[in-house]
Amino acid sequence: MENYVLIMSLGNVIMTPENEIMDLKSVVYYSSRDGWLRRLKLLLEHRSKDEVGALVGAETHGATPLVMACRNGHYDVAEYLIEKCGADVEQPGSVVFDGETIEGAPPLWCAAAAGHLALVKLLVRRGAIVNSTTKTNSTPLRAACFDGHYDIVKFLVQYGADIEMANRHGHTCLMIACYRGHIRIAKYLLFLKADANRKSIKGNTALHDCAESGFLEVLKLLIEHGARMDVDCFGMTPLLAAAVTGNTCIVEYLIGMPHLVSRQERIDALELLGATYVDKKRDMIGALEFWKRAMDERFRSDKPAIPKPPPPPEVAAYNFAREIHDPEALDELLVDPDEMRMQALLIRERILGPAHPDTSYYIRYRGAIYADAGKFWRCIELWSYALEMQQSMLEPLNPMTQSSLFSFTELFSFMIGEENRQTRRGRMVPKPVQKRELFTVFTKAAMEVKVGKQMLDKVPTSERDLTYLNRVLVITLHLACLLTREMPEEDTQEYHSLHRALYKLVRTNARGKRGRDALQLIHSEDGALVGRYPTCKFPALHLTQALLRVGADVTSKDYDGNTALHLIALSHPWRPDLAIALLDAGAHIDAVNLEGKTFETLLNDKRHYDSVNPLKYTTLACLAARVVRRTHHIDTVPPHLRDFVLMH
Structure with a gap:
């Protein structure tokens, strides 16, 4: 029996043969x-025009039926939706390609991206705009x-x-064809006089793109066309x-x-390629050959000699190493x-x-290798x-900085966990985490x-995206959680330094999501x-108490409208110790959120409510505020009391 046969239709609710509603x-x-x-026809043929229009224009999981038909190459379904149901050929939706969600993709973009030429022709014949774009300004x-669909191009x-229409990053059709190595499309676009030297927002050209991805023949083609x-x-x-990126064939071609x-550019390329062979290819002998060249x-x-520039100050993280300046010393590196x-x-x-970005990336990479070998202090230095x-060097909240801070959080969590367990996977922690290193990273995060x-x-408030700030703030709080697990003795320098740093973080009054x-x-x-x-999990009483102290x-x-006390009521499992800590610090047990809900x-x-002894935290002022809130208009309340009354 065919899967699309419907058993029952009750209004707008359908039961399928698998008893799914x-x-x-x-x-x-x-x-x-x-x-x-056939299922579509059974569903739609006997419904009113308005109902059909509403159904084919409705989004499910961010996409319309036409968008999904075009994404998956169902020509007959798309044709039926357009010609019989009046589907809008320009109505965009969200689709997934290679695990990435594309927002605001018109049906024509979906068909072009998926390589369905017949559908592309159908949509264009029915009036689809050939230069319509997604939210990132990507055209069909x-x-x-x-993906190299030459006939569609x-x-x-x-x-x-x-x-020449570029996406929001300034990447043109020629750039993406070169990056992906589609030489036939690149030739066609260059034949149409596509600009071989057009730059993206970050200044890269099509020549950069094919050099980075390693397509030598495409690179030769671009040079022939004046790149x-x-x-x-x-x-x-x-x-x-x-x-x-370690594309040796392209380096060798260009330096020839x-x-x-120039001569200096050849030298830099060979030295940089050698560094890539060390860190990316793990080929020490190959690296040494490039450095010798x-x-x-x-x-x-x-020709006149071109010595290396004077060395910069030595760096402790590099073990005070100095770059080699003479040929004889290179052989000793092996x-x-x-x-x-x-x-x-x-x-x-x-x-x-x-x-x-690669400079700090490979420093972090080398540190991670040391950490895997149990050399945690070398890792921390790097x-x-x-x-x-x-x-x-980077703008605040840059994803690379976020990644570094998060890696520190994981490293310190692992090390602290190792102190408790002494060993994990047979590795020993050589010495316990030093609060000094942890504190230094915390202050940088703050x-x-x-x-x-x-x-x-x-x-402007309407344009703010708090995603990055929220993540960095959460990472900082987890570092604070690790720091406050074992509080230093009161009246010590360490105790006061820690609380001063926590005070500065609280005074910043940064707010994340919601x-x-x-x-x-x-x-x-x-x-x-x-x-x-996850050595430190939220909520943690010691961190709550530390933040309250500052x-x-x-x-x-x-x-x-939720306070921290409201959020504790919503969390699982129930933690009366946290609620009591907040109440002792002055939280109002009867404060209301925007829905009028209280902690209780x-x-x-x-x-749970009874376990915190609510009578202890119910004041006469709070009771009075409740009565005033019920019996008086807020405008009749003295201005200096209004916030307090509205809280209850």
Whole structure:
């Protein structure tokens, strides 16, 4: 029996043969997605025009039936939806390609991206706009270029597709075709006079893209069409882009073109490629060969020498290593692999500079290798150096800085867990976590919160995205949680320094998602930090008490009007110790949120409420405020009392 036969229809509720109950809108959506034309006809043929229009225009999981039919290549379903049901050929939706959700994708974009030429022709014939875009300003033509659908590219161009229309990052159709290695499409676009030297927002060109991805034939094609060796916003040429990604064939081709590449650029490319061989390819012998070639180029007998620049101050994180300046010393590196790894970091920092993402990335990578080998203190040194670099060079709340802070949180959590268990996977922790290192990272994280909030304060409220601030604030609070697990003795320097740092964090008054401050975050699901070593989990009484000691406001409310006490009532399992800590600090047991709910009404068990001895925390002033709230209009209440009355 065919799966699409319906057993029962009760209004807008459908029961399928598998006894699954779903609404009519969902059945229309899934029929389109799975290509069940007969099911669609059975559902829609006897319904009114208005009802059919509402069903085919409705979104399920962010997409319309037509969007899903185009995404999955169901021509007959799409044709039926357009011609018989009046589906809007421009109505966008959300679709998934290669695990990534594309927002605001028109049906034509979906068909072009998925390679369904017949559907593309159908949509264009029915009036679809060939230059319609997704939310990221990606056109159907760009979507076809991405996966190499040459016939669709030609068809769209013939019907007016703009070959120079870029997405929100400034990436053109030629750039994406070159990055993906689709040489036939690249040739076609260049034949149409596509700009081979067009730059993206970050300054990269199509030549950068194919050098980075390693497509030599595409690179040769671009050079034949006049592509230049420009630099991007990091000062990277296509040659350096190939070297940093380890595309040796492209490096060798470009350094053999003296009209495009200078002698100094050849040297830099060979040295950088050697560093890539050390860290990415793990080929020490290959790396040494490139460094020797670079050294030979520096000291050629037929040309003036080009010595390396004067060395910068020695860095403790690099074990005070200095970059080798003479050919004889290179041979000695093979007997000291660790020194060779430090040379790779030094070379990369010199050539790329501290602002380039790969500079700090490979410092962190090397630190992670040390951590895996149990050399945690070498890891901490390198990661601290990378974090300083990121905070000095990158904008506040940059994802790379977030990643560094999160890695520290996981590392310290692991080390503290090891102290308790002594061993994990057979590895021993050489010495316990030093509060000094943990405190240093915490203060850097707190500073990131502060400058991040200052940056967002300059953005109009309606345009603020709190995602990054929320994550950095949560990471900072987890570091604080680790710090306060074992409090130093009162009246010691360590005790006062810790509380001063916590006070500064609280005074920043940074708020994450849903307008939650530090105290609210550590008592809510928004404060969860998913990590491999969750030594510190929220909520934690010791952190709550520490924040209260430095003046965290127990009456502060989030966008829903919830205080930290409300959030405790909503959390599981029930923690009376946390509720009592907040009540002792002045939280109002009868405060209401925007829905008029109190701590008591949010609790799912009356015994929980009784366990905190509510009478102890019910004051005469609170009782009076309740009465005034019920019996008086708020405008009749003296201004200095209104906030207190409205709280109850």
